[in-house]
Amino acid sequence: MVSERTLPQFNTATVNITKEEGLLLYEDMMLGRLFEDKCAEMYYRGRMFGFVHLYNGQEAISTGIIKALRSGEDYVSSTYRDHVHALSCGVPAREVMAELFGKETGCSKGRGGSMHLFSAQHRLLGGYAFVAEGIPVAMGAAFQSKYRREAMGDPNADQVTVCFFGDGASNNGQFFECLNMSALWKLPIIYVVENNKWAIGMAHDRATSQPEIYKKASVFSMAGVEVDGMDVLAVRSVAQEAIARARAGEGPTLIEALTYRFRGHSLADPDELRAPDEKQFWGARDPITKLATYLVEHNLANSQELKDIEKRVQETINEAVQFAENSPEPDPSELYRYIFAEDE
Numbered sequence: 001m002v003s004e005r006t007l008p009q010f011n012t013a014t015v016n017i018t019k020e021e022g023l024l025l026y027e028d029m030m031l032g033r034l035f036e037d038k039c040a041e042m043y044y045r046g047r048m049f050g051f052v053h054l055y056n057g058q059e060a061i062s063t064g065i066i067k068a069l070r071s072g073e074d075y076v077s078s079t080y081r082d083h084v085h086a087l088s089c090g091v092p093a094r095e096v097m098a099e100l101f102g103k104e105t106g107c108s109k110g111r112g113g114s115m116h117l118f119s120a121q122h123r124l125l126g127g128y129a130f131v132a133e134g135i136p137v138a139m140g141a142a143f144q145s146k147y148r149r150e151a152m153g154d155p156n157a158d159q160v161t162v163c164f165f166g167d168g169a170s171n172n173g174q175f176f177e178c179l180n181m182s183a184l185w186k187l188p189i190i191y192v193v194e195n196n197k198w199a200i201g202m203a204h205d206r207a208t209s210q211p212e213i214y215k216k217a218s219v220f221s222m223a224g225v226e227v228d229g230m231d232v233l234a235v236r237s238v239a240q241e242a243i244a245r246a247r248a249g250e251g252p253t254l255i256e257a258l259t260y261r262f263r264g265h266s267l268a269d270p271d272e273l274r275a276p277d278e279k280q281f282w283g284a285r286d287p288i289t290k291l292a293t294y295l296v297e298h299n300l301a302n303s304q305e306l307k308d309i310e311k312r313v314q315e316t317i318n319e320a321v322q323f324a325e326n327s328p329e330p331d332p333s334e335l336y337r338y339i340f341a342e343d344e
């Protein structure tokens with residue numbers, strides 16, 4: 001039997017949520033899940049190229065954190081596992097799907113593909129394929145908010161930046177350098193490490209001297225918290241606290257969300273290394289089922305309402321595929337466009 005780190009307990013009695021908010025969280029997680037399932041289908045049908053990394057199982061983190069932000073104002077940076085972060089940021093499913101198909105109508109104009117989703121409008125700073133590459137970029141975004149507010153006297157510059165990355169990235173030097181600088185300068189940034197126990201085929205516990213990543217924050221006198229990444233309400237709660245701290249100018253937070261990916265590292269990975277009992281342990285903690293149970297038990301939704309949401313989300317995704325299929329390829333004459341910023 002695989003021994004599992006004890007998941008932090010979360011007291012649901014502390015949750016303060018309306019029906020509308022609860023359903024929004026549910027819909028966002030369902031969108032993430034069904035979008036990724038559709039990607040797998042399209043990839044195996046040869047509609048997508050290159051590496052495609054899916055987010056199944058980790059939805060509570062994207063939803064719990066991003067939905068607590070100010071949409072279109074606060075910044076988000078991601079990794080190559082970025083589809084669902086983009087969706088939570090509000091990038092339309094059709095633009096994400098079109099990007100994965102390499103089409104001109106994609107959110108990165110078909111130039112980026114799965115690992116490089118960007119949207120200036122949605123303040124998505126990008127998906128980054130190099131491990132830990134997004135960390136200094138996110139820190140730069142947080143620095144500019146603080147600089148505008150304090151050095152340039154702009155009272156509206158109170159944006160918060162969220163930086164997502166994996167457990168593997170937390171062994172990279174950029175992580176430590178940026179933690180140090182962010183704490184020193186009290187930057188409005190939240191580092192969210194999605195600890196899914198694996199970096200491709202490398203088990204986290206074999207790769208790091210201190211597997212409890214949130215504890216690394218203390219070295220920099222920074223707030224560090226661990227959270228059950230399979231519980232969207234727990235994630236939302238720690239996110240709200242960290243966001244308030246960052247917005248108030250009280251500095252950064254490192255959130256370690258304990259989670260698991262339900263599929264292989266990428267769609268090219270046969271996923272033969274992880275033990276069946278480990279998969280079963282985490283599979284039984286499906287974050288979508290957990291929220292559904294909570295909503296029904298607290299009379300915030302009935303099963304028909306949840307089914308209706310699922311149906312609506314599926315229609316959105318089917319429409320996104322049609323949109324992507326029918327969209328044009330980028331014109332080869334524009335090969336060198338979008339390399340530098342344009343005045344538009």
Ligand SMILES: Cc1ncc(C[n+]2csc(CCOP(=O)(O)OP(=O)(O)O)c2C)c(N)n1
Pocket residue numbers: 081129130131132165166167168169170196198199200265
């Ligand atoms: C700098 C760098 N080194 C190595 C790789 C190859 N690589 C791609 S994904 C990955 C594992 C990263 O794992 P983790 O940070 O835990 O994220 P997860 O895939 O679990 O979401 C590695 C080593 C890379 N992309 N960039």
Ligand SMILES: [Mg+2]
Pocket residue numbers: 166167168194195196197198199200
């Ligand atoms: Mg990982």
